[in-house]
Amino acid sequence: MAAAPDPVISVDAMGGDRGPATVVAGVDRCAREMPDLRFLLHGPENVLTPLVARRAALAGRCEVRHAAQAVAMTDKPSVALRRAQDTSMWSALSAIKAGEAQAAVSCGNTGALMAMATMRLRRAEGVDRPAIAVFWPSRSASGHTIVLDVGADVRADPTALAQFAVMGAEYARVALDLDRPRVGLLNVGSEEGKGRPELQEASRLICENADHGGYDWRGYVEGGDLCGDKADVIVTDGFTGNVALKSAEGAAAFIGDELKRAFRHTWLSRLAALMAMPSLSRMKRRIDPRRVNGGVFLGLRGAVVKSHGSADATGVAAAISLAARMARTGFTERVAGRAAFLTMQRQALGGAAAQ
Amino acid sequence: MAAAPDPVISVDAMGGDRGPATVVAGVDRCAREMPDLRFLLHGPENVLTPLVARRAALAGRCEVRHAAQAVAMTDKPSVALRRAQDTSMWSALSAIKAGEAQAAVSCGNTGALMAMATMRLRRAEGVDRPAIAVFWPSRSASGHTIVLDVGADVRADPTALAQFAVMGAEYARVALDLDRPRVGLLNVGSEEGKGRPELQEASRLICENADHGGYDWRGYVEGGDLCGDKADVIVTDGFTGNVALKSAEGAAAFIGDELKRAFRHTWLSRLAALMAMPSLSRMKRRIDPRRVNGGVFLGLRGAVVKSHGSADATGVAAAISLAARMARTGFTERVAGRAAFLTMQRQALGGAAAQ
Numbered sequence: 241m242a243a244a245p246d247p248v249i250s251v252d253a254m255g256g257d258r259g260p261a262t263v264v265a266g267v268d269r270c271a272r273e274m275p276d277l278r279f280l281l282h283g284p285e286n287v288l289t290p291l292v293a294r295r296a297a298l299a300g301r302c303e304v305r306h307a308a309q310a311v312a313m314t315d316k317p318s319v320a321l322r323r324a325q326d327t328s329m330w331s332a333l334s335a336i337k338a339g340e341a342q343a344a345v346s347c348g349n350t351g352a353l354m355a356m357a358t359m360r361l362r363r364a365e366g367v368d369r370p371a372i373a374v375f376w377p378s379r380s381a382s383g384h385t386i387v388l389d390v391g392a393d394v395r396a397d398p399t400a401l402a403q404f405a406v407m408g409a410e411y412a413r414v415a416l417d418l419d420r421p422r423v424g425l426l427n428v429g430s431e432e433g434k435g436r437p438e439l440q441e442a443s444r445l446i447c448e449n450a451d452h453g454g455y456d457w458r459g460y461v462e463g464g465d466l467c468g469d470k471a472d473v474i475v476t477d478g479f480t481g482n483v484a485l486k487s488a489e490g491a492a493a494f495i496g497d498e499l500k501r502a503f504r505h506t507w508l509s510r511l512a513a514l515m516a517m518p519s520l521s522r523m524k525r526r527i528d529p530r531r532v533n534g535g536v537f538l539g540l541r542g543a544v545v546k547s548h549g550s551a552d553a554t555g556v557a558a559a560i561s562l563a564a565r566m567a568r569t570g571f572t573e574r575v576a577g578r579a580a581f582l583t584m585q586r587q588a589l590g591g592a593a594a595q
Numbered sequence: 596m597a598a599a600p601d602p603v604i605s606v607d608a609m610g611g612d613r614g615p616a617t618v619v620a621g622v623d624r625c626a627r628e629m630p631d632l633r634f635l636l637h638g639p640e641n642v643l644t645p646l647v648a649r650r651a652a653l654a655g656r657c658e659v660r661h662a663a664q665a666v667a668m669t670d671k672p673s674v675a676l677r678r679a680q681d682t683s684m685w686s687a688l689s690a691i692k693a694g695e696a697q698a699a700v701s702c703g704n705t706g707a708l709m710a711m712a713t714m715r716l717r718r719a720e721g722v723d724r725p726a727i728a729v730f731w732p733s734r735s736a737s738g739h740t741i742v743l744d745v746g747a748d749v750r751a752d753p754t755a756l757a758q759f760a761v762m763g764a765e766y767a768r769v770a771l772d773l774d775r776p777r778v779g780l781l782n783v784g785s786e787e788g789k790g791r792p793e794l795q796e797a798s799r800l801i802c803e804n805a806d807h808g809g810y811d812w813r814g815y816v817e818g819g820d821l822c823g824d825k826a827d828v829i830v831t832d833g834f835t836g837n838v839a840l841k842s843a844e845g846a847a848a849f850i851g852d853e854l855k856r857a858f859r860h861t862w863l864s865r866l867a868a869l870m871a872m873p874s875l876s877r878m879k880r881r882i883d884p885r886r887v888n889g890g891v892f893l894g895l896r897g898a899v900v901k902s903h904g905s906a907d908a909t910g911v912a913a914a915i916s917l918a919a920r921m922a923r924t925g926f927t928e929r930v931a932g933r934a935a936f937l938t939m940q941r942q943a944l945g946g947a948a949a950q
Contacts, residue, residue, distance in 0.1 A: 316788075379849065391783060394791050428746060428837040436749050436834060463841025467849035476838075479791060482783040483835055484842040486818030491843035494734065494822035495850050495882065502871070502878035509874040516858060516867035523857035527850065 246276050247567035249560055250341035252332035253283035254310035255348025257550045263347060264291040264298075266556025270564070271297040273557075277564055280335050282307050282328040307331040311352045313549060320352035321359065329353060333360040336542040342567030343543035345534075345559050350546055354392055354537065361542040364572070366579035369393050369400045370539035372478070372546065373411050376485065377527040379469040382416040387466060389478040390485050390535065396477035398438050401425065402445035403582055407538040408473040409455035410578050414569045415536075415562065416472060420454060424461035424471030426480060434460060446475065452581050463487075492527075534559040536566070539579075543571050601631050602922035604915055605696035607687035608638035609665035610703025612905045618702060619646040619653075621911025625919070626652040628912075632919055635690050637662050637683040662686040666707045668904060675707035676714065684708060688715040691897035697922030698898035700889075700914050705901055709747055709892065716897040719930060721937035724748050724755045725894035726833070727901065728766050731840065732882040734824040737771040742821060744833040745840055745890065751832035753793050756780065757800035758937055762893040763828035764810035765933050769924045770891075770917065771827060775809060779816035779826030781835060789815060801830065807936050818842075847882075889914040891921070894934075898926050 251267055253260040260283055267279055278301045281288055285306040292298050307328040311320045324330040329348050335341040337360050346353050350372070358370060373388035388408045389396060396404065405423050412421035425443055427435040443460065450457045458471045463484055465471060476484070503513035513520075537544040543566040547559035566572075606622055608615040615638055622634055633656045636643055640661040647653050662683040666675045679685040684703050690696040692715055701708050705727070713725060728743035743763045744751060751759065760778050767776035780798055782790040798815065805812045813826045818839055820826060831839070858868035868875075892899040898921040902914035921927075 377849070379852075394783060426838060428749060428834055463838040463843075464845030464848070466842050467845045479783055480835060480838055483781060483818040483831075484838050487821050487839040488818075488842040488846035490819030490822045491846045492850060493819070494732070495847060497734075498878050498882055499854075499875075502874040505874040505877070509871045512867040512869075512871035514867075516864045516871070519857040519860040519864040520854075522860070523853050527853055 246278060247343070247564055248278045248280060248341040249563050249567065250280045250332045250335040250344040251282065251560065252328045252344070252346035252348055253281050253288055254307075254328040255313065255346060255549070256547070256556070257313070257347075258552065260287055261291055262551070262553055263556050264288070264295065265553035266551070266560060267302065268295040268297050269553055269557040270560040271295070271301060274561070274564060277301070279303070280305055280332070280341050282331040282335075283310070284308060305331050305335070311349050313349050315349055315352055317351040317355035320349065321355050324356055330356055330360065333357055333542070333544070336544075337361060343545065343563035345545045345547055345556075345563045347547040347549055347551055347556065347559075349549075350391065350535070353544070353546055357537055357540055357542070357544045361540040361544070364539050364541050364576045364579055366576075366582035367403050367407070367539035369396065369403070370537055371404050371407060372535045373408055373538050374485065374535045375415070376466055376488070378467045380472060381469075382418065382472065383526070384416060385466060385468075385471065386412050386416065386473045387481055387485060388473070388475060388538065390481040391478045392537070394477065394479040398442035398445055401442035401475055401477070402449055403539065403579065404475045405446040405455065405473065406449060406453040406578050406582060407575055408475060409453050410571070410575045411536060411538060412472045413454070414566065414571050414574070418472055420456055421472040422458045422470070423450075423453075423455045423473045423475060424458045424465065426474055426476035426484065427460040427462065430460045430462060442475075453578060534562045536562065538575065541572060541576075543567060601633060602698070602919055603633045603635060603696040604918050604922065605635045605687045605690040605699040606637065606915065607683045607699070607701035607703055608636050608643055609662075609683040610668070610701060610904070611902070611911070612668070612702075613907065615642055616646055617906070617908055618911050619643070619650065620908035621906070621915060622657065623650040623652050624908055624912040625915040626650070626656060629916070629919060632656070634658070635660055635687070635696050637686040637690075638665065639663055660686050660690070666704050668704050670704055670707055672704075672706040672710035675704065676710050679711055685711055685715065688712055688897070688899070691899070692716060698900065698918035700900045700902055700911075700918045702902040702904055702906055702911065702914075704904075705746065705890070708899070708901055712892055712895055712897070712899045716895040716899070719894050719896050719927070719934055721931075721934035722758050722762070722894035724751065724758070725892055726759050726762060727890045728763055728893050729840065729890045730770070731821055731843070733822045735827060736824075737773065737827065738881070739771060740821060740823075740826065741767050741771065741828045742836055742840060743828070743830060743893065745836040746833045747892070749832065749834040753797035753800055756797035756830055756832070757804055758894065758934065759830045760801040760810065760828065761804060761808040761933050761937060762930055763830060764808050765926070765930045766891060766893060767827045768809070769921060769926050769929070773827055775811055776827040777813045777825070778805075778808075778810045778828045778830060779813045779820065781829055781831035781839065782815040782817065785815045785817060797830075808933060889917045891917065893930065896927060896931075898922060
């Protein structure tokens with residue numbers, strides 16, 4: 241497949257916890273690393289124009305699109321949708337819709353972004369529900385496992401889970417450079433017959449679709465496999481995925497704090513901390529989930545990357561790099577291609593159910 | 596409430612990964628620490644009698660009850676139930692049923708133990724579904740959060756979740772010495788209206804029952820709060836609880852391995868590891884979930900503690916101590932007392948649903 245020439249990334253400059261200056265700093269970092277990238281930056285002109293003017297690397301490559309309003313982190317999706325049209329988020333998504341950009345990035349409110357993206361870009365053919373996929377540090381060769389859905393929708397029926405498997409595998413091919421990703425379904429045990437009844441049906445569908453989806457079916461995986469090496473893509477509903485990830489993150493943060501406390505405990509341990517610092521920092525960089533910034537919205541007619549609200553310039557740059565990679569590989573079209581057969585399958589299932 | 600005199604603990608000696616010698620070593624350790632405890636030990640007489648005879652502390656305080664068969668870790672609950680009667684697990688539970696012991700402990704197969712315990716002991720009045728509750732290391736003052744259900748049943752309707760809140764709070768009172776435990780409901784966000792619809796209904800019920808249940812309702816909590824300080828008792832269904840706990844455990848194990856690797860990285864970091872060892876070991880003891888061994892089955896007419904299959908003598912002793920505490924405090928009767936009003940509530944709800 242031919243790479244898109246000179247990809248354009250549409251960036252919502254508002255809504256992040258650290259404000260537009262941090263977003264512009266992240267854009268600038270990417271611009272210096274990837275000279276072919278161009279940017280559309282959305283937000284209040286009087287705020288953004290001076291910020292962009294200060295960055296030499298952005299000269300002639302970053303166009304500011306005025307949008308007076310920003311979606312607040314606390315806005316409910318329904319409220320955000322009602323007054324969407326003047327917001328930087330809507331403007332950033334509209335540029336994709338209009339074909340002016342190949343991928344969008346926002347640090348804003350996840351729920352609002354998903355609601356607007358679904359309304360503005362619409363779902364890809366064959367996809368019932370979009371999903372949010374994230375990287376999770378793990379023991380696998382690539383260093384990461386992809387988990388989806390982590391919060392687009394709190395429910396997922398077997399058909400939706402089967403679609404997640406296909407979309408997640410395609411994402412793993414693009415983002416983790418894997419030819420034939422290993423796909424697992426999150427459950428409470430790896431034996432057949434375990435867990436909720438709808439997972440049995442999902443398991444059957446995901447297994448059936450393996451060749452169409454270009455992945456290896458690895459069966460059920462458990463919470464412990466998030467950090468493991470059993471699967472490159474772990475499929476689950478948005479409720480379970482969100483809880484699993486936040487539980488793992490919470491445990492990691494707790495251990496980190498306890499470690500700091502342990503190292504402060506005696507003068508010997510303080511000295512030890514100093515000596516071990518380079519090795520520990522290297523490890524922290526490797527496994528910190530915030531280093532691989534960006535939840536990707538899968539199943540829409542356009543690539544959308546949700547950066548952490550609290551992302552710093554490095555984090556924003558990571559999210560934009562990911563968006564650039566998706567733009568370059570024609571990710572949306574690739575997912576659409578893989579998902580095409582899902583439409584037929586869904587029709588067949590619908591027909592069977594109607595009988 | 597008067598403490599039961601000379602509590603008797605019924606111990607299934609078979610089914611653990613390390614065999615009956617480890618279980619007897621754990622019983623011995625408890626016997627030395629708590630001179631008032633007595634024990635019923637279940638398993639093949641020819642194996643257990645010599646093991647017990649070797650332990651001076653058990654002389655005259657530990658009766659062996661012959662049971663020829665053991666439930667294997669790989670047995671499905673349905674299979675185990677069919678040939679239950681000759682097993683050490685069934686025998687251990689029967690002693691509770693007969694009033695010969697106040698609490699039972701087993702290292703065996705969780706699913707089989709839950710199935711047998713439900714059949715042999717039956718559910719307490721007011722309780723639709725028993726739940727498995729565990730301690731989880733956290734930032735709270737007691738050092739632990741109680742999480743339930745972690746796997747008794749993959750589903751839980753709002754009524755069941757409300758019952759879990761009442762039972763979990765009573766367990767926190769007994770096991771964490773808290774007067775009025777804080778109860779939270781696991782969800783994907785702390786705002787009202789978040790998550791699955793059944794959680795809204797559960798939230799309403801749990802809030803309503805706070806005074807009857809003797810707890811403070813803290814609303815929704817998230818996966819990150821497992822290790823946090825927002826609630827002493829976190830209520831969820833067995834599917835989500837299992838995934839949350841295994842995800843957190845997996846993350847902890849992953850970080851532990853990465854830490855070891857980081858410390859081996861240079862000679863300086865090796866030396867640092869050596870110097871920090873005492874502080875690190877202290878921390879590990881404090882936060883290792885295996886140190887507080889024992890999933891407790893709540894909602895049955897009898898106290899049952901499930902020890903980790905891989906528990907060593909210290910782990911088995913921890914599970915027996917927990918069982919002893921439950922026996923001494925008349926835990927089963929206390930839960931029954933608290934749960935009595937749930938029967939009326941359920942009838943009222945049933946009536947409302949039927950209208």
